[in-house]
Amino acid sequence: MAEEEVTGGVEEATIGQEAPQQQFVMQRIYLKDLSFESPDSPAIFQKEWKPSMSVDLRNQSNSVDADNFEVILTVTITAKLDDETAFLVEVQQAGIFYIRGLEGEELRRVLSIVCPNMLFPYARETIDSIAVKGTFPAVMLAQVNFEALYQQALQQAQQRAEAGAAGDSPAEEAAGQA
Numbered sequence: 001m002a003e004e005e006v007t008g009g010v011e012e013a014t015i016g017q018e019a020p021q022q023q024f025v026m027q028r029i030y031l032k033d034l035s036f037e038s039p040d041s042p043a044i045f046q047k048e049w050k051p052s053m054s055v056d057l058r059n060q061s062n063s064v065d066a067d068n069f070e071v072i073l074t075v076t077i078t079a080k081l082d083d084e085t086a087f088l089v090e091v092q093q094a095g096i097f098y099i100r101g102l103e104g105e106e107l108r109r110v111l112s113i114v115c116p117n118m119l120f121p122y123a124r125e126t127i128d129s130i131a132v133k134g135t136f137p138a139v140m141l142a143q144v145n146f147e148a149l150y151q152q153a154l155q156q157a158q159q160r161a162e163a164g165a166a167g168d169s170p171a172e173e174a175a176g177q178a
Contacts, residue, residue, distance in 0.1 A: 022101035024110065029122055032072055034091035036130050040084045049137060051079040051086055057144065060110040065098045071115040076122045077131075077139060089130055089139075093123035112153075113146045120144055 026148065056076040061069050072094045079086040097115055099107065125140045131139045 023098065024102075025098040025115070026118060027068070027096045027098055029093070029095045029119060031091070031122075031126060032094040033090070034126065034130065035090040036087065036134060037085070037089075038087045038134050038136075040086065041134075044081060044084060044086045045135070049079050049081070051081055053078075053139070054078045055141065057149070059112060059116050059146075060117070064096060067098055069097050069099055069111060069115075071095050071097060071111055071119065073119040073123055073140075075120075075127060077127055077141075079131075079136070079139075087134055087136055089127050091123045091126050092128065093119045095119050097149075109150065112150045116144075116146045119130045120146075143151065 021146050054077070056074075056078075058074040058076075059071065060074075061071045064070050072092050074090065074092050076088070076090045095115060095118065097111075101108060102110055118144070126137050127141065131137070
């Protein structure tokens with residue numbers, strides 16, 4: 001019986017070494033930065049509310065230590081009436097995520113898709129709330145497909161790399177030497 005326990009322990013250790021366990025835990029979500037501007041108030045309140053809205057999304061991640069990463073989702077909303085800015089809101093919604101057992105492309109995908117998907121509802125609620133506190137109508141942002149944005153960024157990076165490689169043509173090198 002003692003032999004079975006030893007053998008079982010060795011097998012478990014071997015299996016554990018072959019396949020490192022992947023772990024993903026959201027440790028904290030927090031508001032890192034918030035800015036609200038209404039540069040043309042109070043005059044803007046006297047105009048009919050038919051704004052044009054622009055939405056800008058940025059995502060960045062930083063390693064806190066070996067297994068912890070800070071992901072910051074920056075959402076900027078600019079509402080304009082004609083050429084006048086009604087309001088501008090910028091939110092940096094951040095989170096700390098424990099990620100173990102992922103490397104390379106898998107890690108980049110989690111940091112660029114999964115984490116922003118978790119942060120976005122908090123940023124959306126903050127933007128809506130701050131716009132209402134500025135006495136503007138609620139801003140109801142649609143859900144964002146971060147996977148499509150990630151794929152688009154990869155394609156753009158590949159195109160830039162190809163354009164850079166094509167830029168090393170002999171004609172350009174000759175022009176640079178002249």
